Amino acid sequence: MSIYFVTHIRQSVTVFSGPAKRRFFSWLSNVFSRHSYSIVKLHNVSPVLPVLDRISKPQYVIDGIVPPKLPWFDIKNEEEITGMKDACRLARKILNVAANEIKVGMTTDELDRIVHQACMDNNAYPSPLLYRGFPKSICTSVNNVACHGIPDSRELESGDIINVDVTVYYNGFHGDVNETYPVGPVDKAGLQLIDAAKASCDAGIAVCGPGEKFSSIGKAIEQKASSLGFSVIPNICGHGIGRYFHGADILHYDNTEDRMMQEGMTFTIEPVISEGSTEVCVMNDNWTAGSSDNSRSAAFEHTLLITSQGVDVLTRK
Numbered sequence: 051m052s053i054y055f056v057t058h059i060r061q062s063v064t065v066f067s068g069p070a071k072r073r074f075f076s077w078l079s080n081v082f083s084r085h086s087y088s089i090v091k092l093h094n095v096s097p098v099l100p101v102l103d104r105i106s107k108p109q110y111v112i113d114g115i116v117p118p119k120l121p122w123f124d125i126k127n128e129e130e131i132t133g134m135k136d137a138c139r140l141a142r143k144i145l146n147v148a149a150n151e152i153k154v155g156m157t158t159d160e161l162d163r164i165v166h167q168a169c170m171d172n173n174a175y176p177s178p179l180l181y182r183g184f185p186k187s188i189c190t191s192v193n194n195v196a197c198h199g200i201p202d203s204r205e206l207e208s209g210d211i212i213n214v215d216v217t218v219y220y221n222g223f224h225g226d227v228n229e230t231y232p233v234g235p236v237d238k239a240g241l242q243l244i245d246a247a248k249a250s251c252d253a254g255i256a257v258c259g260p261g262e263k264f265s266s267i268g269k270a271i272e273q274k275a276s277s278l279g280f281s282v283i284p285n286i287c288g289h290g291i292g293r294y295f296h297g298a299d300i301l302h303y304d305n306t307e308d309r310m311m312q313e314g315m316t317f318t319i320e321p322v323i324s325e326g327s328t329e330v331c332v333m334n335d336n337w338t339a340g341s342s343d344n345s346r347s348a349a350f351e352h353t354l355l356i357t358s359q360g361v362d363v364l365t366r367k
Contacts, residue, residue: 051178051189051217051226051295052197052286052320052351086237087209089344090192092333093202096159098185099166105173108219108295111180120297123290125314130223131355134292134316137174137218137225138353138364144168145216145227146367148188154208154234158190161214162201169218177217177224177295184337189215189228194344196322196330197286198337208234211244213349217295224295226318227365230348239325240346246278247323247348254302254319258311258354258361264300265307271321272303283328283347286339288318291353311356316364320351 101107110116126134147168148161166187169176176187184200191199191213192206199213206212215228230244253274257266272282282303290297301307302321326345333340341347355362 051181051215052288052322087193087211087240087346088207090195090199090204090340092335092338093204095185095200095202095335098179099163099187101175101179102170105170105175106219106222107175108177108224110295111175116182117294120290120294123298123309123312123315123317124292125312126292126316126355127314130292131314133221133223134225134353134355135364137220137223138227139225140172140174140220141216141218141225141227141353142365142367144172144174144218145214145229148214148216149229149231152206152212152214152231152233155205157203157205158192158199158201158212159203161190162186162188165216172218173220175219177219177226178215181295189213191215191349193346194341196283196324196339196341196347197349198339200335200337206233209236209240210234211236211240211346211348215351222293224291224293225365226291226351226353228320228349228351230350242278243280243323243325243346244348246275246280247321248350249278250275250280250282250321250323251319251350251352254321255352255354255361255363258356260311260313260356260358260360262311263307264309264311265305267319268301268307269304271319275321275323280323280325281328283322283324283330285330286320286322288320288351290315290317292316313356313358315356316353318351318353320349322347322349
């Protein structure tokens with residue numbers, strides 16, 4: 051689950067040349083096409099699902115207080131690394147369960163119930179549930195929704211693209227992962243957007259390792275997205291993670307962050323890649339962030355561990 055409204059906001063500039071120009075006109079064609087994707091609006095949200103008493107809950111659920119973000123990246127010891135690996139392995143397992151259930155006609159609320167039950171079955175707490183009042187166990191962001199979509203009564207349609215973001219709290223640690231999936235047949239531009247989002251995330255991961263600057267992540271992501279004709283939404287970022295849900299920011303665009311990665315650090319990379327505007331507007335539920343021009347976006351996320359040899363992708367399939 052990403053952090054939104056980071057303190058480092060950059061003005062976005064779109065240059066319509068080369069691949070960007072081709073993608074722009076492809077997107078423009080979709081906007082005016084009667085048979086393109088549907089624009090997602092808010093629908094009915096069902097009541098909060100109960101959590102079994104035996105499930106260990108994060109402190110923010112118990113007392114309703116979300117602690118301030120750590121301004122640094124802490125170094126995990128061996129016991130903590132083992133805990134992170136277990137939580138991330140389970141997060142991946144549960145995301146795979148959700149992915150296998152995605153189909154035309156199901157509601158995102160049904161998908162949330164599936165994930166919620168999978169968490170209960172595995173003695174894990176779904177980290178988004180009641181985090182700052184968020185009412186569901188996953189985020190489901192469809193088409194023009196960039197992030198933090200609340201599962202609701204809207205049925206998935208053929209041609210949709212959906213990002214499913216799963217975070218679990220397991221044995222005292224959070225594991226966080228998301229992916230974007232096509233729903234039924236999806237137009238070529240939508241599939242290219244999904245591929246570009248994955249490639250951009252992979253590019254950010256590829257530069258990680260001990261002694262590398264955190265700024266290299268955003269530079270690699272933005273270069274990859276731009277080379278494919280897409281843009282990074284700058285005010286959605288990754289974060290440190292561990293016993294806490296959200297730590298220090300990971301910026302997904304070219305920046306001047308001079309801190310260095312060190313062995314034992316854990317954090318997420320989760321760039322949101324847009325086919326149109328990089329500006330987003332939060333809808334009336336105070337969570338759902340939709341694109342200002344109703345263009346689509348896609349994202350992929352992994353939780354990473356910096357090792358002596360490089361990087362371990364804890365949520366890889």
